[in-house]
Amino acid sequence: MTAAGLYEQIRKKKSFLCVGLDTDIEKIPQHILKTASPVLEFNKRIIDATHDLTIAYKPNLAFYEARGAAGWNDLKQTVAYVRSIDPDIFLIADAKRGDIGNTAAMYAKAFFEEMDFDAVTLSPYMGKDSITPFLEYDGKWVVVLGLTSNPGAEDFQFLTIGSGEARLFEAVLHQGSGWGNPDQVMFVVGATRADLIRGIRNIVPAHFLLVPGIGAQGGSLREVVDAGITDQCGLIVNASRSILYAGQDEGFGKAAREASTALQQEMARYLP
Amino acid sequence: MTAAGLYEQIRKKKSFLCVGLDTDIEKIPQHILKTASPVLEFNKRIIDATHDLTIAYKPNLAFYEARGAAGWNDLKQTVAYVRSIDPDIFLIADAKRGDIGNTAAMYAKAFFEEMDFDAVTLSPYMGKDSITPFLEYDGKWVVVLGLTSNPGAEDFQFLTIGSGEARLFEAVLHQGSGWGNPDQVMFVVGATRADLIRGIRNIVPAHFLLVPGIGAQGGSLREVVDAGITDQCGLIVNASRSILYAGQDEGFGKAAREASTALQQEMARYLP
Numbered sequence: 001m002t003a004a005g006l007y008e009q010i011r012k013k014k015s016f017l018c019v020g021l022d023t024d025i026e027k028i029p030q031h032i033l034k035t036a037s038p039v040l041e042f043n044k045r046i047i048d049a050t051h052d053l054t055i056a057y058k059p060n061l062a063f064y065e066a067r068g069a070a071g072w073n074d075l076k077q078t079v080a081y082v083r084s085i086d087p088d089i090f091l092i093a094d095a096k097r098g099d100i101g102n103t104a105a106m107y108a109k110a111f112f113e114e115m116d117f118d119a120v121t122l123s124p125y126m127g128k129d130s131i132t133p134f135l136e137y138d139g140k141w142v143v144v145l146g147l148t149s150n151p152g153a154e155d156f157q158f159l160t161i162g163s164g165e166a167r168l169f170e171a172v173l174h175q176g177s178g179w180g181n182p183d184q185v186m187f188v189v190g191a192t193r194a195d196l197i198r199g200i201r202n203i204v205p206a207h208f209l210l211v212p213g214i215g216a217q218g219g220s221l222r223e224v225v226d227a228g229i230t231d232q233c234g235l236i237v238n239a240s241r242s243i244l245y246a247g248q249d250e251g252f253g254k255a256a257r258e259a260s261t262a263l264q265q266e267m268a269r270y271l272p
Numbered sequence: 273m274t275a276a277g278l279y280e281q282i283r284k285k286k287s288f289l290c291v292g293l294d295t296d297i298e299k300i301p302q303h304i305l306k307t308a309s310p311v312l313e314f315n316k317r318i319i320d321a322t323h324d325l326t327i328a329y330k331p332n333l334a335f336y337e338a339r340g341a342a343g344w345n346d347l348k349q350t351v352a353y354v355r356s357i358d359p360d361i362f363l364i365a366d367a368k369r370g371d372i373g374n375t376a377a378m379y380a381k382a383f384f385e386e387m388d389f390d391a392v393t394l395s396p397y398m399g400k401d402s403i404t405p406f407l408e409y410d411g412k413w414v415v416v417l418g419l420t421s422n423p424g425a426e427d428f429q430f431l432t433i434g435s436g437e438a439r440l441f442e443a444v445l446h447q448g449s450g451w452g453n454p455d456q457v458m459f460v461v462g463a464t465r466a467d468l469i470r471g472i473r474n475i476v477p478a479h480f481l482l483v484p485g486i487g488a489q490g491g492s493l494r495e496v497v498d499a500g501i502t503d504q505c506g507l508i509v510n511a512s513r514s515i516l517y518a519g520q521d522e523g524f525g526k527a528a529r530e531a532s533t534a535l536q537q538e539m540a541r542y543l544p
Binding site for chain 1: 296332334335337338339341342368371373378381385386387396398400401403420423424425426432433434444
């Protein structure tokens with residue numbers, strides 16, 4: 001998918017919402033546990049309830065890997081289910097991979113060939129050659145960690161570098177934006193860092209920002225938008241737990257839809 | 273396993289070799305492709321041929337993920353096979369994960385519960401809370417990326433930070449060594465950076481260094497040892513392609529053994 005394709009989705013759905021499929025088998029409603037593949041079944045019902053309100057889904061790999069090969073099967077079938085329901089939805093593998101060239105090529109194969117994701121999140125620590133193998137796929141994207149939403153972001157991302165004029169996350173944005181054009185490269189910027197998003201926009205005015213941290217992590221959608229929206233939007237804002245676990249009984253799909261609708265309606269007001 | 277347990281293995285086998293199981297289905301010998309599970313079969317024969325010469329195996333997750341759930345099955349069975357052959361061998365999941373706390377806990381579950389790895393490689397970019405959930409498992413280890421062997425290491429790891437007295441990788445070693453003791457935390461340091469290992473030893477005198485980059489990537493075992501060995505050893509040196517693909521026909525096991533023996537014998541001479 002191109003950036004133009006993403007913008008078309010955003011205009012059509014009046015939404016820049018991404019639903020994070022961090023599906024924890026210990027948190028899904030009891031009655032779903034009785035089905036043959038509870039995680040897949042839960043995901044399908046969440047997708048049914050939200051796909052007209054969201055432009056993207058972002059399964060978090062850890063939650064699938066924790067269940068081994070069965071988890072990978074659920075993940076692959078979740079991707080296929082999204083494609084069958086709405087082929088234009090953007091699918092992000094939240095994998096945060098990063099390794100040397102020949103290994104990066106294997107990860108690209110895993111997410112772009114073995115499964116049909118549009119994008120994969122990547123850690124920048126190992127530099128350019130850990131990213132570029134993913135960019136060899138036409139229409140596929142990398143989402144490079146810029147500034148993350150967790151407390152540990154302080155440990156390294158905020159270190160001043162060189163002559164003291166920039167911090168590490170700013171260096172990542174600077175360099176990373178040169179690795180590919182705004183049709184290929186996005187950056188993760190945590191919603192809990194809204195005060196810094198204005199500065200980030202100066203570094204990457206045209207690239208999408210994928211913003212997690214709304215909801216359970218405490219970030220404010222309004223503050224993110226005020227600081228980071230562009231004339232075309234330029235934001236994909238993710239919510240996970242606040243949607244997935246909005247309800248705990250048989251009405252969980254309806255509760256997830258209500259939580260998503262609230263976010264979508266707020267987003268519709270902010271869109272240019 | 274404790275550091276003492278690792279040192280006992282090193283003394284017993286006169287080796288600090290780790291064999292990287294980066295098993296690429298496109299590179300394994302033709303006759304193995306005819307078996308039911310070629311990757312698993314290949315791994316078993318490599319393990320049979322090398323386990324008395326190595327103290328560790330390090331499967332590279334990307335090579336398994338590229339084959340989806342089937343790859344994860346092969347990985348899990350490879351781990352179980354190593355345990356059945358030699359329960360004292362150290363098993364490292366080369367996964368280079370790194371995510372916020374609740375996600376990190378899920379990755380820990382994947383590698384330490386769903387599979388029985390001793391250690392997992394982690395990227396430091398997201399800081400302490402992306403690492404500590406792994407340290408809650410007694411006897412398990414994290415291997416934090418310090419200085420990597422690839423060209424992209426130059427992009428960020430060598431940036432000078434703060435007042436210019438340290439580089440990013442040195443800050444990672446400094447902080448990372450405080451996250452856990454030398455029975456829990458190791459660091460990845462590429463063999464292609466042997467000139468920097470002496471300085472690294474000053475920062476982390478007691479922690480194990482996991483050193484990839486010998487063989488196909490061009491690092492020198494001699495130079496790594498000269499710069500990095502401690503009075504107990506303190507090194508685990510990995511070779512992957514130069515062992516796995518030493519032979520291309522039915523004698524590949526023998527060829528892998530010869531390549532491993534050459535490294536083990538060189539290591540025996542260097543051991544304190």
